[in-house]
Amino acid sequence: MLYREAGQFKTSYESDQALFPLRQDRIGLAVIFLTAFVVIPLAANDFFPTSIMIPFLVFALAAIGLNVLTGYAGQLSLGTGAFRGVGAYSAYKLTSIFPDANLIVVLLASGLFSAAIGVLFGLPSLRIKGLYLAVTTLAAQFFLEWCFIRIPWLYNYNASGAIEVQQREMFGIIVTGAAAAPLTQYFFALGIVVLLTWLVSNVIRGRIGREWMMIRDMDIAAELIGVRPLTAKLSAFAVSSYLCGVAGAMMVFFWLGAAEPSAFAISLSFQVLFMAILGGLGSLIGSFMGAAFIWILPVLLRSVLPSLGLEVGAETVEHLTSMIIGGLIIFFLIAEPHGLARLWRLAKEKLRVWPFPYG
Amino acid sequence: MLYDIFIDPFLQMVEQPDFLLQVLWEGFVAGILYALIALGFVLIFKASGVFNFAQGIMVVFAALTLVGLHENGVPAYLALVLTIGVMGVLAYTVERVVMRPLVNQPDIILLMATIGLTYFLVGFGEFVFGGEPKKMIAEELGLPTGSTAFDVGERGLVILQHIDIAAAVIAVLMVAGLGLFFNKTRVGRALRAVADDHQAALSVGISLNQIWAIVWFAAGIVALATGIMWGARSDVSFALEIIAFKALPVLILGGFTSIPGAIIGGLIIGFGEKIGEIYWGPLVGGGIESWLAYIIALLFLLFRPQGLFGERIIERV
Amino acid sequence: MTVLVNPERLAPGADASLKRDVLLSIDNVSLSFGGVKAITDISFNIEKGEVRAIIGPNGADKTSMLNVINGFYHPQEGTITWRGRERSKMKPYEAASQGIARTFQNVALFKGMTTLDNIMSGRSLQMHRNFLWQLLYYGPARTEEIAHRRRVEEIIEFLEIQHIRRVPVGRLPYGLQKRVELGRALAMEPELLLLDEPMAGMNLEEKEDMSRFILDVNHQFGTTIALIEHDMGVVMDLSDRVVVLDYGKKIADGTPQEVQANQDVIDAYLGVPH
Numbered sequence: 001m002l003y004r005e006a007g008q009f010k011t012s013y014e015s016d017q018a019l020f021p022l023r024q025d026r027i028g029l030a031v032i033f034l035t036a037f038v039v040i041p042l043a044a045n046d047f048f049p050t051s052i053m054i055p056f057l058v059f060a061l062a063a064i065g066l067n068v069l070t071g072y073a074g075q076l077s078l079g080t081g082a083f084r085g086v087g088a089y090s091a092y093k094l095t096s097i098f099p100d101a102n103l104i105v106v107l108l109a110s111g112l113f114s115a116a117i118g119v120l121f122g123l124p125s126l127r128i129k130g131l132y133l134a135v136t137t138l139a140a141q142f143f144l145e146w147c148f149i150r151i152p153w154l155y156n157y158n159a160s161g162a163i164e165v166q167q168r169e170m171f172g173i174i175v176t177g178a179a180a181a182p183l184t185q186y187f188f189a190l191g192i193v194v195l196l197t198w199l200v201s202n203v204i205r206g207r208i209g210r211e212w213m214m215i216r217d218m219d220i221a222a223e224l225i226g227v228r229p230l231t232a233k234l235s236a237f238a239v240s241s242y243l244c245g246v247a248g249a250m251m252v253f254f255w256l257g258a259a260e261p262s263a264f265a266i267s268l269s270f271q272v273l274f275m276a277i278l279g280g281l282g283s284l285i286g287s288f289m290g291a292a293f294i295w296i297l298p299v300l301l302r303s304v305l306p307s308l309g310l311e312v313g314a315e316t317v318e319h320l321t322s323m324i325i326g327g328l329i330i331f332f333l334i335a336e337p338h339g340l341a342r343l344w345r346l347a348k349e350k351l352r353v354w355p356f357p358y359g
Numbered sequence: 360m361l362y363d364i365f366i367d368p369f370l371q372m373v374e375q376p377d378f379l380l381q382v383l384w385e386g387f388v389a390g391i392l393y394a395l396i397a398l399g400f401v402l403i404f405k406a407s408g409v410f411n412f413a414q415g416i417m418v419v420f421a422a423l424t425l426v427g428l429h430e431n432g433v434p435a436y437l438a439l440v441l442t443i444g445v446m447g448v449l450a451y452t453v454e455r456v457v458m459r460p461l462v463n464q465p466d467i468i469l470l471m472a473t474i475g476l477t478y479f480l481v482g483f484g485e486f487v488f489g490g491e492p493k494k495m496i497a498e499e500l501g502l503p504t505g506s507t508a509f510d511v512g513e514r515g516l517v518i519l520q521h522i523d524i525a526a527a528v529i530a531v532l533m534v535a536g537l538g539l540f541f542n543k544t545r546v547g548r549a550l551r552a553v554a555d556d557h558q559a560a561l562s563v564g565i566s567l568n569q570i571w572a573i574v575w576f577a578a579g580i581v582a583l584a585t586g587i588m589w590g591a592r593s594d595v596s597f598a599l600e601i602i603a604f605k606a607l608p609v610l611i612l613g614g615f616t617s618i619p620g621a622i623i624g625g626l627i628i629g630f631g632e633k634i635g636e637i638y639w640g641p642l643v644g645g646g647i648e649s650w651l652a653y654i655i656a657l658l659f660l661l662f663r664p665q666g667l668f669g670e671r672i673i674e675r676v
Numbered sequence: 677m678t679v680l681v682n683p684e685r686l687a688p689g690a691d692a693s694l695k696r697d698v699l700l701s702i703d704n705v706s707l708s709f710g711g712v713k714a715i716t717d718i719s720f721n722i723e724k725g726e727v728r729a730i731i732g733p734n735g736a737d738k739t740s741m742l743n744v745i746n747g748f749y750h751p752q753e754g755t756i757t758w759r760g761r762e763r764s765k766m767k768p769y770e771a772a773s774q775g776i777a778r779t780f781q782n783v784a785l786f787k788g789m790t791t792l793d794n795i796m797s798g799r800s801l802q803m804h805r806n807f808l809w810q811l812l813y814y815g816p817a818r819t820e821e822i823a824h825r826r827r828v829e830e831i832i833e834f835l836e837i838q839h840i841r842r843v844p845v846g847r848l849p850y851g852l853q854k855r856v857e858l859g860r861a862l863a864m865e866p867e868l869l870l871l872d873e874p875m876a877g878m879n880l881e882e883k884e885d886m887s888r889f890i891l892d893v894n895h896q897f898g899t900t901i902a903l904i905e906h907d908m909g910v911v912m913d914l915s916d917r918v919v920v921l922d923y924g925k926k927i928a929d930g931t932p933q934e935v936q937a938n939q940d941v942i943d944a945y946l947g948v949p950h
Contacts, residue, residue, distance in 0.1 A: 013822045013829075128660050131410060131615075135607055135660065139653030150644045202813035206821060207803040210789075214797050217786035224746055225864065226772030226801035235807065266604070270474070277471050282788065315485075322482025329475030334460040337468045 019201060036190055041183055054186055056295050057193045058251045063275040063287035064200060065243030070273075071281035072204060073236035074216025075125055079137035080244045080272045082144035085264030086114040087245025088252040089154045092163045096156055103170050107192065107253065111245035117144070118241025125233045129219075141266055148261035164258040176253050185254040192250065196243060201284055203239065212236050213282075274325070278332060280339025289340040294325065368638035380517045382637050383630065388523040390629020391530045392592075395585040396602065397609040397621040398533065399578045405541070405616045406550040406574040407458070407557075408466055412473040415603020416480045417579060421446055422495065422586030422595040423488045429496050438496075446579030454572040462557060462567065481597065495590030526588040530622070533584060537577070538618050550574060554616065608656030628652045696723035698757075699868060699900050700745065705754030707740055714740045715751070716924045722868065727894050727901045729911045729932075732921035733945050738904045739781055741921070742870045745902075746778055747771040759867075773801055777866035779857045781873050781904075787846040791856050794845055795831060798863025799824040831859050835889060851882040858889065862897075869893065871903045875910055883907065887914060908946070912936065920945065 010016040020026045040053065062080055069077045091110035095101065121140040125133055148154060155163045167177030174180045175188060203209055211232040214222035219229055252259045271294065279290025298321040336343050372379045396418065403411040411417075424445050428438040457472050506520045541547035552560040553570050561567055586595065589602065605628070613624025632655075636648045700722040707715040714736050722728045730738050743749040745756065747766030755762050758774065777798070785794050803824060809817040832838055835855050840848060845856055854874060861869055874890065875883045887910055893899050905911050911918060912932040920928040920941050928938045935941055 013825045014818065017818075017821065017825070124657060124661060132611060132660055135611055135653055135656050138604065138607060139650060139657050142650035142653060146646060146649055150646065199811050202817075203807070203810050206810045206813060206817055207800060207805070208807065208810050210793060210797050211800060213789055213793070214786050214800075217788050218784055220748070221780070221784040221786070222797075223768045224748065224772060224778060225798060225860070226769060228769060266601075274474070274478075277474075319482040319486040323479050323486070324482075326475045326477065326479025326482060329478065330457055330472050333464075333468055333472050333475065337464060 017205070019205070037187075041186070052296065052299060054182075054189050054255045055251075056291055057189045058247050058255060059272065059275060059295055060288045060291040061193050061196060061250070062244050062247040062272045063279065063291050064197060064284060065240045065247060066272050066276045067279075067281060067284070067287050068200065068204075068212070068243065069236050069240035071276060071283065071286075072209060072216065073212035073233060073240075075122075075233060075236060076131065076134045077137040077240065078134050078266070078269050078273070079121065079141040079144070080240075081264045081266055081268030082141040083114045083118055083241045083244040084248025084251060084268065085144060085148055085259075085261070086117050086241075087111055087248035088259055088264070089148065089163065090114070090245065091249035091253060092156075092165070093154065095166070095168060099166075099168070103168050103175050103253070104188070104192070107246055107249045110249040111242040114245025114248070115238040115242040118237045118244075119234050122234050122237030125237070126230045138266075141269060145261055145264060145266075148264065160260075162258055162260040163252065165253050176257075178257070189250055189254050192246065196246065197284065200239070200243070204284070208232075208235060274329065278329060278339055280341030283339065283341035285344065286339050286341030289344070293340065297321065297325065364639070364642065371638060377517055382633055384517065384519060384523075386630040386633035387626065388520075388526065388629070389633060390626035391527045391622075392585070392589055392625075393602075393605055393609050393628055394613075394622045394625025395526075395530050395533070395581065395588060396606045397613065397625055398530075398537070398618065399581040399585065400606050400610055401613075401616060401618055401621050402537070402574055402578045402581060404610075405554050405618075407469070407571055408554055409458075409469040409473060410466075410615070411578065412470060413476040413480060414578065414582060414606070415601075416477045416484070417446075417449070417582040418586045418589070418603065419595065419597055420449075420480055420484050420586075421579065421583035422590045423484055423493070425583070425587070426493045426496060426590070426595055427488050430493075435496055442583060443580065446583060447576050450575035450579050451572050453575050454568060458571050458575075459568060485597070492594040492596035495587060495595055520592075522588075522591050526591075529584060529588065533581065534618055534622055537581075541618065546570070546573065605652055608652040611656045612659055628655060631655045696725055698722070699724040699759065700902075701757040702741075702745070703755050703757065705741075705744060705751045705756070707744060707749055707751045714924055715744070717754070718921070718924075718926045719754075720919045720926060720929055722900060722902055723917075724867075724900055725894075725898055726916040727890070727903060727914055729915035729918045730902060730904045730921065731906070731908075731911055731918060731945070732927075733923075737921045737924040739872055742778065742872055742902070742904065745771070745868075745870060746776060772864065775865075775867035776870065777861040777864040777868070778870040779854070779861050779872055779874060781876065783850070783853045783857055785845045785853055785857055785860070788844070790842050790844055791837060791848070791859075792828065792832070792841045794856055795828045795859045795863050796824065798860040799828065801864065828859075828863055831862050834862075834892070835859050836885075851878050854878070855886070855889070858886075862893065866899060868900045868902065871901060871905075873904050873906065875905060875907055883910065890914060 010021065015021065020029055062084060065083075066077060066080050069075050087110045090113035091106055094106045094110060095103070098106070117140070121136055124136045128136065149161065152158075155161060158164075165176050167179055168175050173184055175184060204212075211222070211227050212235075214225070214227055215229060215232045215236075222232070223229055248264065251263075256263065275290035275294045276287060277290070278293055279288070280286030298317070332339065336346075396414065399414040399417070400411060403409055403414070421442060425438055425442045428441055429435060433441065453476065457476060458469075461469055461472055506518050508516045508518050541550060549560070549565045549570055550573075552563070552565055553567060557567060560570075589595075609621065609624040609628050611624070612627055613620030613622070632648050632651050635651045636645070640647045698721045701719075702721065703719050705715060705718050706713070718741070730741060732738055740749060744751050745766065747768045747770060750765045755764050756766055757763075758766070758771075758776075786797060789797070803820055805817045805820045809815060832841060835858065837852065837855060837859065840852060840856075845853055848856065854876075858871075858874065861871075871890070875886055878886065890901060890903070891914065894901050903911075903915065915932060917930060918928070918932050918935045919926060920935055920938070922940075922944045927940045927944060928935045930938075936946065
């Protein structure tokens with residue numbers, strides 16, 4: 001009985017098309033924001049934000065990026081790791097060339113370079129469809145990885161071949177580098193992710209998002225209705241790569257502090273793919289859920305297993321985690337192919353009638 | 360610059376034909392090995408329409424089982440037989456636990472299930488066998504070692520490893536055997552029916568479960584052969600899994616459902632990669648092997664979106 | 677919305693004498709796939725404001741004909757004259773933007789979206805606010821969205837599908853899916869509406885509803901309709917003129933009465949009463 005829309009009448013189309021038309025959803029959102037912006041900073045020590053929340057935000061953003069391309073527009077992409085790298089290296093070069101530039105601007109601008117490269121590798125999508133398209137994104141992945149190693153200009157001719165983030169300030173507060181406070185970085189990351197998620201949700205509920213879904217479901221019918229497939233697909237590639245690029249830049253600037261080309265390898269692409277799939281393709285909430293699940297689960301296992309009295313080495317935990325995640329993926333696919341987001345929606349459906357069994 | 364790209368490499372080829380032959384041979388061998396991997400994918404795709412992402416890890420897993428058994432004192436041939444048995448058990452388990460519950464789901468779901476399987480097998484393999492590279496027991500299995508050098512006129516030598524020749528022979532035999540199996544036997548026909556339409560096949564009385572178990576078993580055998588051959592040339596480790604990604608360009612060229620196509624696709628990629636790397640690679644600092652195969656496949660796709668041997672996709676409304 | 681019946685149209689074929697402009701003209705069109713000839717040298721036209729039926733024993737020819745008009749297939753020979761412009765190939769985008777809309781034999785709805793979204797998708801051509809406005813949403817993009825939502829709601833009301841607005845179309849029964857598809861085609865505000873077996877798989881009540889909708893579209897909106905249909909009762913009642921195809925060749929062209937009496941048509945398709 002908690003989750004009913006009874007009594008909430010919409011008197012205009014604007015209110016019907018709002019992002020969260022139901023009061024219960026708005027309350028839920030408020031609770032989440034409260035937790036994110038107030039509770040966590042107050043309650044947590046230094047470890048929690050840096051090792052758990054910031055990576056979670058980074059992965060969630062990348063998962064949203066992948067969801068835009070694969071979940072909403074239906075184009076399979078295996079190159080998100082490399083696109084994240086493009087964003088990271090772009091941000092690094094930008095901040096090397098313009099050390100005084102506002103960091104937020106740098107991060108948001110670095111996504112533009114990924115977007116451009118994403119569009120380039122998305123061009124074949126007009127001719128090639130489905131699984132075959134995966135080869136394009138794989139080509140992008142491996143080619144870009146090679147570029148990260150072989151183009152010394154990218155890492156400022158550094159002897160180690162890695163990029164390291166220097167200390168940068170914004171409004172007098174140290175934001176990046178060893179001296180930056182974890183909470184500062186957390187707030188910046190949170191702000192960027194919230195902003196970008198809101199912007200993407202706007203695009204999805206409008207004409208462009210609809211066109212993406214049309215292309216995904218039946219591109220021939222879409223073409224016969226007057227949608228230009230190339231424009232729609234390329235816009236999906238652009239937006240998706242942009243988001244991955246910003247995620248990559250944040251990954252290096254707010255979380256790792258430094259990165260080698262191997263940080264953007266194909267395993268990263270798959271990690272994000274699992275997050276998107278597990279969370280539910282075609283769902284923004286799902287991206288967050290999937291990221292939380294795949295990122296937080298190993299951490300939980302690592303802390304839970306020893307407390308059960310089992311002395312396990314870190315490696316064994318890794319192995320067990322792999323096995324459990326693999327098993328869970330299969331289990332979820334059998335039980336609910338549409339991911340955690342669908343399970344969440346089903347739970348909400350149940351809440352409509354609870355505690356009664358039938359509505 | 361144009362000279363470097365368009366003229367010089369060919370000059371180099373002509374100046375040292377023995378080296379060219381060596382490179383061609385290396386390309387040939389690499390191509391055969393890629394083809395073996397691709398073969399495993401083709402088998403499962405042909406019979407169930409599923410792209411078995413886990414094929415790569417199955418190769419590693421098979422090889423590790425073989426070596427692991429031998430390390431624990433089991434004689435080589437017995438270890439081989441036992442490994443085949445293990446792959447059989449794996450095939451049956453996969454069919455029961457993964458394929459059967461997902462029988463009517465769209466292909467993308469099945470693909471993701473195989474991704475999950477990969478994750479699981481990686482963890483399981485590392486758990487049981489440990490992560491260090493191991494040496495393949497090639498000698499103990501009776502595979503030839505050593506090499507022969509051939510004189511190429513007065514210009515020089517081409518060295519052929521015996522193990523490579525053995526790999527080529529085994530691959531060709533496998534392809535021929537599987538081709539016969541699919542086309543001439545009753546089970547093979549049932550497999551093709553299943554590949555076309557699960558439900559239709561069920562309605563004519565073909566037992567889906569049996570067929571899938573058989574196919575995964577066959578793919579397991581191919582994985583084992585692949586693992587042995589690859590492992591004999593470089594050690595057995597989880598890095599081998601990455602090689603499986605190379606199978607995608609091979610499949611694109613050769614078609615996802617064509618057994619001879621796997622060989623042709625493998626050879627094209629093998630040759631293309633090696634020649635590209637040796638003669639053009641140095642121009643850009645080398646290491647282009649990591650992505651050249653994909654670019655080659657991509658270029659082919661642009662001209663023929665269904666691959667070289669794929670069926671033309673006629674879209675209907 | 678009340679259904680207005682145009683008194684002039686009470687008898688089918690009654691206004692065959694009415695002079696109308698030709699909207700679409702097919703001239704000597706031939707289409708083949710590899711060695712198979714789907715359409716052989718067909719010529720007919722469609723006049724503005726009429727309901728034109730295309731009938732014939734089963735084959736690929738009728739749907740292929742619609743696909744040629746749409747620009748999905750390109751004929752090897754012949755020309756299409758649409759709105760006075762002659763062309764040998766139509767492109768799908770052109771056909772759509774110039775006012776040709778279509779439903780499909782096997783419902784080609786976007787299964788992952790709701791009814792409302794599916795019909796809104798028909799408005800794509802008319803929505804112009806660019807990406808930057810879409811990012812912001814509030815402002816011009818939303819205004820445009822709401823304006824189009826109003827039009828779509830009018831169509832939803834017209835087709836009486838308010839109750840399934842938010843249902844994902846994959847879950848709808850077949851008859852309702854076909855209705856939603858009609859709504860999506862109507863959302864394009866077409867001049868020419870191509871309907872590929874709109875009554876297929878429907879029971880009598882559903883057919884009556886669909887016929888009523890088709891007539892309303894033709895009378896109230898003035899939309900020209902080309903209709904492939906197998907139910908002879910529907911064809912004779914609804915259409916002004918009929919063209920009969922038999923394995924890719926045209927064997928008759930005229931009013932329903934003329935076609936019904938045509939011997940070739942009787943031999944090939946209609947049969948005689950026993």
